[in-house]
Amino acid sequence: MNKAVRERGIFEAFAKVVPFTVVPGSIESRKEPEPDILCHIEGRGQVGFELTELIDQAYMDRLGVTFSTKRYLENYCELETADLALFRDKYSDALLHFEYSQETSLKERKGAAKKAFPKLLNLPDNSDSEFLKSDPELAPVLQWVQINRVGCVGPIIDVSSFVRLGDPTDQAIRKKFSKSYECNYPIELLAHINWGIMPHEEVWRASAEKAASKISGSPFRKLWVFDCTDNRIKYEFEKLSSHL
Numbered sequence: 001m002n003k004a005v006r007e008r009g010i011f012e013a014f015a016k017v018v019p020f021t022v023v024p025g026s027i028e029s030r031k032e033p034e035p036d037i038l039c040h041i042e043g044r045g046q047v048g049f050e051l052t053e054l055i056d057q058a059y060m061d062r063l064g065v066t067f068s069t070k071r072y073l074e075n076y077c078e079l080e081t082a083d084l085a086l087f088r089d090k091y092s093d094a095l096l097h098f099e100y101s102q103e104t105s106l107k108e109r110k111g112a113a114k115k116a117f118p119k120l121l122n123l124p125d126n127s128d129s130e131f132l133k134s135d136p137e138l139a140p141v142l143q144w145v146q147i148n149r150v151g152c153v154g155p156i157i158d159v160s161s162f163v164r165l166g167d168p169t170d171q172a173i174r175k176k177f178s179k180s181y182e183c184n185y186p187i188e189l190l191a192h193i194n195w196g197i198m199p200h201e202e203v204w205r206a207s208a209e210k211a212a213s214k215i216s217g218s219p220f221r222k223l224w225v226f227d228c229t230d231n232r233i234k235y236e237f238e239k240l241s242s243h244l
Helices: 004-013 057-074 081-092 104-121 169-177 199-212
Strands: 037-041 045-053 095-100 142-149 157-161 189-192 223-226 232-238
Touching: 004 037, 004 045, 004 057, 004 199, 004 223, 037 095, 045 169, 057 095, 057 157, 081 104, 104 142, 142 223, 169 199, 199 223, 199 232
Parallel strands: 045 189, 095 157, 189 223
Antiparallel strands: 037 045, 095 142, 223 232
């Protein structure tokens, strides 16, 4: 799905819950230096909407590394065929938790795995504890591997997944506030939440209010925050000089 199609889909969902009527068939994508969406609102005429997603991209990137690491480890990619069968037999009832340093790349994690799997294969049978801690060939990328004999149908691979979630609200809104647009119609900013991965509402709402306090110096007459996960408008702020 390209950017324009995705944006129209988000705006169409938003248009269903706003306190005004968007004329059917009037929604169209525009290109810079115009805002993303142009539509016709009953009783108000043409109005443009610029869209911005509220998402902590660094957080999403780290999650992506975690999921890719897990998929890689689950394939035991660095073991020869014969050793692969031995590994699966040795850990057939085990959960293996790989604890990686958070800021390590996927490439670094794969490199550590290449060295870790033979070491795990050489541990005594029925090993059940924390191993490979502070191993000079693995540290600081791989910190340790925790082996738990949980009676599962294994081996089951788990990867450290804690990632600190930031608040993207203020930065995303202010970035749009600083842009310039060329159009002869009023414009509004539609900030949207798509993944449900946000700080507590009190936190991001405070950030939205902080950013909205600067709207007078922006090209927008109104700020909206729309949550696509439940199709609800969560926040709105109008420039004092606007008359909608």
